[in-house]
Amino acid sequence: MTITGRCYCGTIKYEISAEPETAFQCHCRECQYITGGNPNIVMVFPKEAFSYTSAAASTFSRADLETPVTRHFCSNCGTGIGTESPARPHAMIVKVGTLDDPSTFEAKAAIFTCDMQPYHTLPEGVPSFDKRPPKK
Numbered sequence: 001m002t003i004t005g006r007c008y009c010g011t012i013k014y015e016i017s018a019e020p021e022t023a024f025q026c027h028c029r030e031c032q033y034i035t036g037g038n039p040n041i042v043m044v045f046p047k048e049a050f051s052y053t054s055a056a057a058s059t060f061s062r063a064d065l066e067t068p069v070t071r072h073f074c075s076n077c078g079t080g081i082g083t084e085s086p087a088r089p090h091a092m093i094v095k096v097g098t099l100d101d102p103s104t105f106e107a108k109a110a111i112f113t114c115d116m117q118p119y120h121t122l123p124e125g126v127p128s129f130d131k132r133p134p135k136k
């Protein structure tokens with residue numbers, strides 16, 4: 001099956017040829033900037049299954065951090081598409097809001113609840129972690 005998605009203006013389009021490896025919501029302070037305040041709702045895919053079917057998105061990494069994530073975004077409308085993280089080197093972490101069908105999201109975990117705001121809510125019946133889940 002193929003999962004497809006795009007940015008708000010449609011300049012950036014992508015497809016994914018794999019099922020999500022996992023899905024979670026991240027409450028970290030950094031994600032709050034990117035989402036506008038709410039937790040970041042993401043699905044994790046193998047990097048090789050993700051490809052742009054338009055021009056590739058623009059990318060941004062903070063130069064002042066030792067191991068920054070690389071954020072993919074549309075430079076026309078500003079939509080954040082996803083993130084490559086040193087913590088998951090083989091993954092493309094896709095923002096669920098850019099999927100053509102965002103309804104398929106089911107949280108498997110909530111992470112970085114250390115930064116949770118009083119107006120954030122946790123999904124019922126899934127584990128939550130102060131930071132990242134312990135490595136298996």
Ligand SMILES: [Zn+2]
Binds near residue numbers: 010012076
């Ligand atoms: Zn756009």
Ligand SMILES: [Zn+2]
Binds near residue numbers: 026027031112
């Ligand atoms: Zn985060």
